[in-house]
Structure formats: structure tokens, C-alpha cells
Amino acid sequence: MAFNPIPIRLKQARQLVGISQKELGIRIGMDESSASGRMNHYEKGRHTPDVETLRKLAAELNVPLNYFLCEDDLSAELACLIAQLDDEKKRALIADLKKPTS
Template sequence: MPAALPTATALGRRLRAARLAKGWTQAQLGELLLESDDPNTAAPRISRYERGMHTPDLDTIERLAKLLDLPAAYFVANSEVVAEAILVISQMSPRKQKEALSLIKQLAAERRTE
């Protein structure tokens, strides 16, 4: 019986979803990341990240985020709500980002007084 695949981490699940949203294979993303045309090394690396077998270093996360047009913080957020908030806020204009931050601070202050 083959060994069970490792459970994907939040980073792995988010990376896979972002890659699929672009319509890319693991080999395509890996080739862009590694600037290589060797799918024998590119695809397995992305697969290991997605399955949670390896965690990319911060520099690699930043390069992946740039390739996928997403903020790096999205991949390392500690909860799904925070990750989604990062995505939503990152898509706003700078003025709207400031407004959103102000509202979030307001909500946080209200919670402390309850």
C-alpha cells in the first residue's frame, strides 16, 4: 500500500489554489520560479510546497507571490479570515486601504470595550 500523502499546509493549499486560478501546472510555475526549463526539478518542488512536505523560505514565498500576482502575506497569514482580508485589501486603492484599516481599528477598539 502506498504511503499517504502529507496533509497540505495553509500555505500549500493557498499556493495550489493560486496556481490553478492562473491555469498553470506545477511544472509551469516551477519553471518560472526556478527560471529553468527542466520539469524534472521544477514540478516536484512546487508539489512538495503544495503538499506541505517543504516550506519555502521567505525569498521564495515573495517570488511565488510576485509570479502569482498576490501579496506574500496572503501565503503566510495565520488564519483563513486574515488571508482573505489581505487579498481583499490588497485589491483596493490606497485610499480605500486606509479606510478599511480605519474601520478594522474601530472594530478592534469596540471589541476591547465590550
């Protein structure tokens, strides 16, 4: 079975914001009676949210969508930092990263 980083990233981002599973579910439009259970299934890896649900979660948790797919903590942190840059700074970063090392 392949590694699924979504449950780990989802729980980390939710805890960083400091809200419950139920609260997060309600904030993205889930029914109050099922929000906690559905979010718990996502965080435990029993179910995987579809892309549209992941988009809503990312927006609510203030992380980029690709954050949920990062397999390691450094990549996840980079994804969040890069998402905060404006286009000019992103282009500069790309140019800098493409420079040959000597």
C-alpha cells in the first residue's frame, strides 16, 4: 500500500489553526451531525477527501493545496512558504534555484 500523506498533513494543519475536527468540517460546509466523523475518517486515512474537498480544507486552513501531498515535513514547509510569495518573488526563486552550482 502506497504512503498517503493527506491524513498527517490534514491533522497537522488543523491542529496548528487550533480547531476541532467537527469545527473544520462545519466550516467547509459539512452537515453538523456528520462533520466530526467524516473529518476523523480523513485524518485516520480511512477515506480520502476528493480534490474539491481538499481545496476547501486548504482554503480554510490557509495552506496551499499541494501541502496535503508533501511526503516530508521540509517539502510541506516549503510549499507553505512558496505559496506566500508574490509572482515576482516566485520567479526570482525559480531563477535562483536554476543557477548552476559550482
